[in-house]
Amino acid sequence: MYWMKQSSIISFRLPLIVCLLTCGLLYCFSYLIEHTFEKISIQQNVTELNSVITSVERELTYYSPDENRDEFFQNLLLILTGHHHLFVYIIDDAGKIVYRTRGPNLSIALPQQDFERLISQNSTAIWNIDKSSYRIGASRVMLDGGRQYTTIVAVGRDLQLDFISRLRNGLGLLIAISCVLALIGSLISIYYTQKPINRLIKKIERINMKSLNYRISTASVPVKYESLVKAFNNMLHRMEDVFERQRNFTADIAHEMRTPITNLTTQTQIVLNNARSTEEYREILYSNLEEYEKMSQMISDMLFLAQADNHQLVPNLIDIDLYSMISLMCEYFEPLTDEKNITFELEGNCSHIQGDKMMLGRAIINIISNAIRYTSENQTIKINLSQLSPKKVQIVIANPGKKIESHHLPHLFDRFYRVDQSRHRNNKDSSGTGIGLAIVKSIIDTHKGHIYVESDDISTRFIIKLPTVISRHNH
Ligand SMILES: Nc1ncnc2c1ncn2[C@@H]1O[C@H](COP(=O)(O)OP(=O)(O)O)[C@@H](O)[C@H]1O
Numbered sequence: 001m002y003w004m005k006q007s008s009i010i011s012f013r014l015p016l017i018v019c020l021l022t023c024g025l026l027y028c029f030s031y032l033i034e035h036t037f038e039k040i041s042i043q044q045n046v047t048e049l050n051s052v053i054t055s056v057e058r059e060l061t062y063y064s065p066d067e068n069r070d071e072f073f074q075n076l077l078l079i080l081t082g083h084h085h086l087f088v089y090i091i092d093d094a095g096k097i098v099y100r101t102r103g104p105n106l107s108i109a110l111p112q113q114d115f116e117r118l119i120s121q122n123s124t125a126i127w128n129i130d131k132s133s134y135r136i137g138a139s140r141v142m143l144d145g146g147r148q149y150t151t152i153v154a155v156g157r158d159l160q161l162d163f164i165s166r167l168r169n170g171l172g173l174l175i176a177i178s179c180v181l182a183l184i185g186s187l188i189s190i191y192y193t194q195k196p197i198n199r200l201i202k203k204i205e206r207i208n209m210k211s212l213n214y215r216i217s218t219a220s221v222p223v224k225y226e227s228l229v230k231a232f233n234n235m236l237h238r239m240e241d242v243f244e245r246q247r248n249f250t251a252d253i254a255h256e257m258r259t260p261i262t263n264l265t266t267q268t269q270i271v272l273n274n275a276r277s278t279e280e281y282r283e284i285l286y287s288n289l290e291e292y293e294k295m296s297q298m299i300s301d302m303l304f305l306a307q308a309d310n311h312q313l314v315p316n317l318i319d320i321d322l323y324s325m326i327s328l329m330c331e332y333f334e335p336l337t338d339e340k341n342i343t344f345e346l347e348g349n350c351s352h353i354q355g356d357k358m359m360l361g362r363a364i365i366n367i368i369s370n371a372i373r374y375t376s377e378n379q380t381i382k383i384n385l386s387q388l389s390p391k392k393v394q395i396v397i398a399n400p401g402k403k404i405e406s407h408h409l410p411h412l413f414d415r416f417y418r419v420d421q422s423r424h425r426n427n428k429d430s431s432g433t434g435i436g437l438a439i440v441k442s443i444i445d446t447h448k449g450h451i452y453v454e455s456d457d458i459s460t461r462f463i464i465k466l467p468t469v470i471s472r473h474n475h
């Protein structure tokens with residue numbers, strides 16, 4: 001549910017951002033257009049006003065309206081033809097109207113002082129009356145005779161204002177439509193991009209502990225999500241593996257503990273049924289002791305592995321001469337090998353390495369004891385040491401014997417894994433619980449080394465590669 005919520009938040013936020021961006025951009029654009037038009041129309045009006053005022057002023061200086069009345073009015077008409085919505089108002093210093101076009105009464109347009117300001121500053125002003133708007137300008141001409149004429153000119157702005165307002169409405173509509181389209185467009189595109197993700201989420205949500213074997217088919221998702229699905233499937237695979245091993249591990253521990261305890265219980269019951277001689281008791285107790293030791297060994301092995309899992313194994317690093325260490329071990333195994341007339345052949349050499357003597361010894365003992373177990377009588381176990389590089393040595397322990405099928409090889413180092421899984425082993429069976437190689441692997445891992453096994457019809461070979469010096473960067 002949390003996922004769904006998250007995705008729906010994302011799917012609305014993005015279209016909204018797209019919509020707002022489109023809106024903002026178009027708004028700026030339309031503001032610019034409107035502003036430009038406004039500026040142009042003001043400029044047009046001002047130019048028109050100034051040109052008319054200049055022409056009128058010129059005529060006033062050439063032909064005084066008192067003396068050359070006809071010429072003055074004729075020329076004035078010529079000036080005004082071609083100008084639409086333009087109104088002129090001329091008064092003399094006595095306040096008498098010299099000329100006035102039909103239309104608004106410009107004398108009431110502004111208070112006296114504002115007219116004076118327009119004249120002195122040569123500026124224009126806006127005048128709104130009867131739902132109409134005008135831009136007005138004014139000027140005063142002083143003639144030689146001392147007479148004074150004031151000219152007020154107004155030009156109608158209604159057409160321009162109407163155009164600008166229509167432009168504004170049109171642009172507003174354009175913005176609104178674009179925003180809605182952007183919103184719908186991005187919602188649709190997000191819907192289509194999220195659809196496969198949502199489907200994926202539903203599938204993932206259905207996976208639980210019991211369906212860890214489920215894999216999402218890459219065919220059901222678009223190509224761009226294929227690698228995501230593959231990564232997820234891989235993770236499922238790893239999890240399944242871990243869970244599976246965990247499950248088996250617990251079952252195996254229980255089983256391995258139960259077998260010796262059952263043996264002990266039955267033996268004790270049998271013994272208690274009849275009276276025995278001291279010698280018999282002693283014998284039985286010895287046999288029990290073996291079981292106790294086995295159990296104790298297994299428990300300490302489990303503890304060792306648990307420590308390795310928790311990265312609590314800290315190797316006590318000292319300088320180790322592998323050759324002398326291994327040849328000592330071969331001697332230690334002599335009673336066992338003599339029994340089967342098995343010989344060791346230790347060859348090669350390598351530099352000293354850094355390592356924990358106890359741990360590495362334990363690892364090699366484990367491998368050698370396996371080798372002895374699986375080697376037939378009168379055969380030779382070959383141990384070879386070599387220097388792979390100045391910083392890497394290799395130990396190969398090879399024993400002749402039955403080939404281990406290749407599908408077993410990757411699992412040999414798993415806990416409780418035995419090639420012969422049968423659990424009906426009697427007490428005399430010397431094979432262990434199947435955790436020997438798991439311990440070997442964790443020891444080699446702790447030493448930042450690498451171990452693997454090869455097997456063919458001739459021999460089974462355990463190959464260990466170890467760094468001569470252990471540093472944090474060896475991995
Ligand atoms: N040298 C070997 N030759 C053949 N099989 C081997 C050899 N070493 C180990 N194995 C196989 O690997 C399994 C796991 O070994 P290990 O972990 O030491 O367990 P265990 O010795 O307790 O059975 C053994 O049960 C055996 O099947």
Ligand SMILES: [Mg+2]
Nearest residue numbers: 370432436437
């Ligand atoms: Mg073993």
